[in-house]
Amino acid sequence: MSAEPPTSTTSIQDPEVWAARTKIATLAHLMFERRLTDAAGGNVSARVGTLVCITPRFAGSRRQWNLRAEDVLVADMEANIVEGKGDISREAKVHFRLHHDFGHLGTGVIHAHARNVLVFAATATPMPPVLEATRKFGEIPVVKYAAAHSHLLAENIAAAIASQQARIAGHAAAAIAPYHGLFLIGRDLDAAFDAVERIDNNAYCILMGKQLMSSDLLAESRAKMEATILDFEHSEKH
Ligand SMILES: [Zn+2]
Numbered sequence: 442m443s444a445e446p447p448t449s450t451t452s453i454q455d456p457e458v459w460a461a462r463t464k465i466a467t468l469a470h471l472m473f474e475r476r477l478t479d480a481a482g483g484n485v486s487a488r489v490g491t492l493v494c495i496t497p498r499f500a501g502s503r504r505q506w507n508l509r510a511e512d513v514l515v516a517d518m519e520a521n522i523v524e525g526k527g528d529i530s531r532e533a534k535v536h537f538r539l540h541h542d543f544g545h546l547g548t549g550v551i552h553a554h555a556r557n558v559l560v561f562a563a564t565a566t567p568m569p570p571v572l573e574a575t576r577k578f579g580e581i582p583v584v585k586y587a588a589a590h591s592h593l594l595a596e597n598i599a600a601a602i603a604s605q606q607a608r609i610a611g612h613a614a615a616a617i618a619p620y621h622g623l624f625l626i627g628r629d630l631d632a633a634f635d636a637v638e639r640i641d642n643n644a645y646c647i648l649m650g651k652q653l654m655s656s657d658l659l660a661e662s663r664a665k666m667e668a669t670i671l672d673f674e675h676s677e678k679h
Contacts (some may be wrong), residue, residue, distance in 0.1 A: 451490025453515060453524050461487040461494040461630070462513035468634050474505035476536035477637050478557040480505060482589075482622065484552040486536045487630045491518060493540055497527040532660050538595035539626045543602060546609035547626050549633030552623040557644035558649065565619040566642060574642040583617045596623045615640055654659060 451458070461551070471486045480502055486495035493516050500508055511524045514525035520537045522529065536550045561568045568581040584601045587593035601616035602624075608614040613627035613636035623640065627633030 443665070447493075451492045451494070455489065455492075457489045458494060458515060459510060460657050461489050461522065462515070463510040464630055465494055465496060465513045465553055466508040466510050468630065469500065469508055472499065472551075472553060472634070472637065473629075475638065477527040477641055478506075478553040478555060478622075482530075482532060482552070482554050484550075485630075485634075486533070486540070486550045488540045488542070488544055488548045488550075492516065492523065492657060493520075493537065495529060495533060495536060497525065499527075500530075501521045522555060533626055534592060534595040534628050536575070536589070536599045538599050539602060539624070542599050542624050543606055543609055543614075546606060547613070547628040548631070549613075549627040549630035550625070551627070551633045551637050552624050553637050555637060555641040555644070557641045557648060558617065558623045560648060561620055561644055562617050562619060565617075568617065568647065570643060571646050574639050577612050578608060578640060581615050581617055581623075581640065583619050588620045589618075589621055594618060602626060612636060636647055650658055 446588050451585045460550055465485045465487060472483065478501065482501055484496050486493055487638065492514050495516060496508065497512060497514050498505055498605060514522050514527065514529060516522050516529060518537065518541060520529055520533065522632040536554060539550045547561045565583050572577060582601050587597055598616050598618065602614045605614045609626055612632050614627035615623060615636065617623055623637065625633060625636055627636050
């Protein structure tokens with residue numbers, strides 16, 4: 442799955458196409474199991490030459506992300522299905538736009554309703570990195586609102602990615618759609634999946650860290666521990 446611009450039309454028989462469909466089915470299920478997306482939505486896609494392999498519509502709500510390789514659709518760059526049954530998700534416009542605009546930098550695109558990132562989406566809050574593992578993604582921006590199925594959302598996400606496209610070849614570039622979820626493009630599918638999990642872990646750390654700092658539970662328990670130990674030491678001396 443090279444990020445080089447394709448020189449000729451890719452054949453559906455290309456073994457890399459089947460490999461990508463297999464990998465997408467596996468990763469999509471893994472995302473659901475790890476709460477990196479939910480039954481309501483998400484999409485995983487990978488470009489192989491001039492073809493885009495992508496999860497079908499209703500993969501979460503009707504299939505609970507139990508997909509076989511043959512369930513993963515294959516489309517041309519204009520989102521016309523060339524192999525596979527079913528429809529392309531209405532949310533997939535962003536995928537094709539990112540493959541079109543940034544295909545020379547990366548081949549893996551993921552849209553995820555990742556549990557911890559959803560808190561940032563729900564509150565339209567940009568997310569700064571708080572882990573060594575997420576510094577490379579910088580602050581994840583929140584784009585202007587547009588409905589999930591709209592061309593405008595694809596427009597807004599592509600603009601946010603364009604301003605940080607150097608990150609794609611390094612690993613991935615991401616943006617948050619307000620009240621919705623995460624979109625990112627990675628140098629390949631492995632990098633994209635890895636980025637979704639890193640970014641969701643980063644969100645978790647911020648959320649839990651706030652809990653820790655605004656609560657005096659820790660101070661109380663430390664004081665209690667000190668008192669218990671001092672009591673014990675005191676009783677040992679007598
Ligand atoms: Zn969605």
